Amino acid sequence: MKLFDKISYFILTKSIGLYINLMGFLFPEKATKLAYRFFTEPRDGKLDATKIPKILSEAHPETVAFGQHQIQTYTWKGNDHRILLVHGWESNAARWERFIGWLKKSGSTIIALDGPAQGLSSGTEFNIPEYARFVDAIMQKFSPTSIIGHSMGGATCIYYQYTYQNPLLEKMVILGAPSEFMIVLNNYKKTLSLNKKVSRLLEKRIMERFNIDPNEFSGKRFVSGLNLKGLIAHDEDDTIVSYNEGKQIAEAWKTAEFISTKGLGHSLHDDQLYQRIYHFLFEAD
Known part of the structure; x- marks a missing residue:
């Protein structure tokens, strides 16, 4: 982020905070709603249906009705082994573009979804419990045995399995995910x-x-009882989610392997890492 952008962002965020704080004294309910809205409403990640990224246009698109929501999915058809991809905050299914090429080598069927209020999915609010409900709807429809999540998508995968205890899931890959909600x-x-x-x-x-309780919303607590095979990757230079959070998840998850990287940042786009994930998914057994 350039210096001017940093200054503009600082002024904008502090101005919003000042406004919410002032409202808190006069109209506490409105202040709470506004604070919650800014915390849960993505400002980026939506897609224009007329300008779909090339990688997504190569997939079979399907909109899944879920209550009042519409969940957008993309399927790259292959064999009976199915993998679900779960992106993070202010993103969409196109974030997996580089990795999908690796997964296609296995011949597997690859499914990706757009999270709540992102991509082409409906909604205005993004949060982990709601995202987990989206994931559960897609899991029930497609029955994948492996799931891969990045950032808040990784945290959602952990919360999903902790909450829903899906017996079909065999392997989970978590990339750059936060552990503690309070952080x-x-x-x-x-x-x-x-x-x-x-x-x-x-x-x-x-x-x-x-x-x-937000204090109990903890990835390391959620994984402590998981017995499926896991792979956790986190970069030492991640400036979005602390490296220590990835280590804490790995230490609590007894059946998971931890991969420490350096220089990849939060995105974790790297062919060497993809190769190690591929080995975990398809060759480790």
Whole structure:
């Protein structure tokens, strides 16, 4: 991010935070809704249906009805072995472009979805429990035995298996995923400089919305009881999600292998890493 962009972003976020803080004294309910909205509404990642990325245009598109939502999926058809790809925050299924070429070598059927409020899927709110509901709908439809998630998509995969206990899943790959929800939330509050009153109201809103204490929303806690095979990769130079969070997940997940990389950043796009994931998925047995 260039210096001018950094300054503009700083001014924008602090101005939003100041406005929410002032509202917190006069209209606390409105302030809470606004703080929650900025925390859960992606500002990037949507796709234009008339300008679909090439990698997605090569797949079979299908829209899956789920309650009031429409979940957009993309399938690269292959054999009976199915893999589900789960992207992260402010992204969409096209983020897997480089990796799909590797997965195609196996002959597997590859399925990717657009998360809530991203890509071509419906919705205005992105959060892990809602995303896990999307994932469950797609799991029930396609029955993949392997799942791969990046960033918040990785955290969603962990929460999904902890919550739904899908017996069909055999292997899970987690890339650059956060572990502790409170770290994400505190970073958000710090970015906007939210005061204590608004912060407490926001935490209460999240607890009511998710039916879980934010302090207990922990990836390392969720994986501690998982017995499926896992592969976790995290980069030492990740500036979005701390490297230590990946290590904590790996330490708590007894049946998982940890891959430490350097110089790849948060995206973790790298052919050598893809080769190791390929080996885990198709050759480790």
